Amino acid sequence: LFTPPHIALSLHNITPPPHLTSHRPLTSQHHPTSPHLTSHRPLTSQHHPTSSPHLTSPSHFTTSPHLSSPHLTSPSHFTTSPHLLTSPHIALSLHNITPPLLTSPHIALSLHNITPPPHLTSHRPLTSQHHPTSPHLTSHRPLTSQHHPTSSPHLTSPSHFTTSPHLLTSPHIALSLHNITPPPHLTSHNVTPPTPHHFTPLTSSLHITSTSLTSSPHLITISSTPGSVWKLSQTELSQALQQLSEKARAATEFIHTLKTLSEEVHGNCREVEGVMVAQIDALVEALQTRRTDLINWVRRQRDTKVQALRAQVTDYTHTLQATTATIHFCIEALKESDPASFMEAKEVLEERVCGARREWEETMIPEPRVSPSFNLSLDDHTLLTAIQQLTFIQLKPPGTPSMIPEECSAENNSVTVAWAPHPHSCVTGYTLQIDDGSNGPFREVYSGEETVCTIDGLHFNSIYRARVRAFNSTGSSPFCEPLCLQTAEIAWFGFDTQHPDHILSEDGRTIRCDSYEHRVALGSVGFSRGCHYWEFKVERYDGNADIAFGVARPNVCKETILGKCEGSWSMYIDGERSWLMHQGDHFNRTAGGVVTGDTVGLYLNLSASTLTFYVNGMMQGYLPLTDTSGVLYPAISLNRCLVLTLRTGLHPPKHCLSSTPEIHQP
Structure with missing residues (x-):
């Protein structure tokens, strides 16, 4: 039945057919190759001319001589032709079957709950002429060859399943037969059809065509060969073994690493213990030194008190001796019998007595000058708290902080940089550096504990690179990757003035002055590089006010006209004329002034160190800047009866870029 290897077929709970039971023994002549069967009735050789085994009772299972197997005594019956199981590596699993049934190893045969069709039960034998290749079926009526012209196997009982010698010829097949439905052509015309619950269709993972079931003696044939499957299995197993070997090698290396780390842990622990013991010994030594200092201080206080008491004793002793001498002298004077002599010494005696008494009252206070007790108590609370809080700190530099791009920004000529500390790092502070906006060297602009910093006063239209690092008492981390921030291409600014005579609008762009004197107002943004253009619109002008437009350093004098002091350059203009001013010198006087509604433009070119003035788009003057260092x-500068509005965020007009005015030196 199964000649190739690796086939699994199981028989479970097969009920023996009751019609196979006979009352007469079966002699060896009936079955020359299977002399071990017994029956209640004789079964002649004409019934079964082949050497196939036969079932006679619910507990008998007979095989051909090629199986060389003993006989099965169990409720499971299975009838086969010769060479049923002749190939190795097949596992046959028959439940509730006596062990001697299996002679070929590794075969698994599984039939589950096969219900016999009632119409297949008969009391008459089926002769070999009906089925020359399957002589094992019995029926209620003789079944001739015309019923089954093919050599297909048939079921006769709940436990009978007959196949041709080569039913399964391909390896790696697992056939599971469950509730097999008998073929319809085995049903006798005089038998009532079976009920549906007696059997169900056969289900299997193999594809079986109707042609193979009706005309071919080989019911199931697989095209693959054992050799190719064997090689494929070897290849798959080799690959799996190789992967497993790599994992084993990696595990071995990891175990070696863990063992090395264990040794390193012991060494590091000894090192930490040594450092800790040395530090605690140093603390103990410092405490001993401090104890010695405190003891010496207390002893010095003792000596001071003793000296004070000794001095007081000396003073009292001296005064007491003087007083005693005075008393003795007065007593001797009182013994004088001559009245004239006594009266002569009376004044001296009285003076000495009064002086001694006064000295006792004023200087000789009957109290110790110092207290003998020491009102001192050692303040050890702070030290005890520190000792209790004594613990380990991270003995390595902090990790590199990381920039937070979504929180970094650039506005006008200032940039804001934000960063986050490295997780699980002990950080004391941060150092922020930026370059010069021209891909130059970095310079430090901030050092502190904050994680956000704004840098003002940068160049417009420049790309700055910023980087940050963290530090603690152990060391500093590496700098993070630089973050690029670009400042605005053009400047937006307003007035930055706190002078009480200046009055600004709510937006800070319109300004006027309540004083008849000149008052200087500066812009809120300074320039040190590049080209910049801004304008002033004359909102109100009565023709009498004096106006000066220009640039200045932040320390310029605010109480005089612009351009008069050092550090300022300006164009002074009124309703009829204008002239340039620097350090109080007037030069390059030009006809033409301004009226209400006019616009005065200023073009600052720090690359060429020039300042050009325009009135309603026409150049009015050109001033060289002798010193452009700094900002x-x-x-x-303006006074009463004048209102100006500042316009910024402007690109230089084309006439500013194309004109090359002549330079007028002062």
């Missing part, structure tokens, strides 16, 4: 701020 220059837009500036104006």
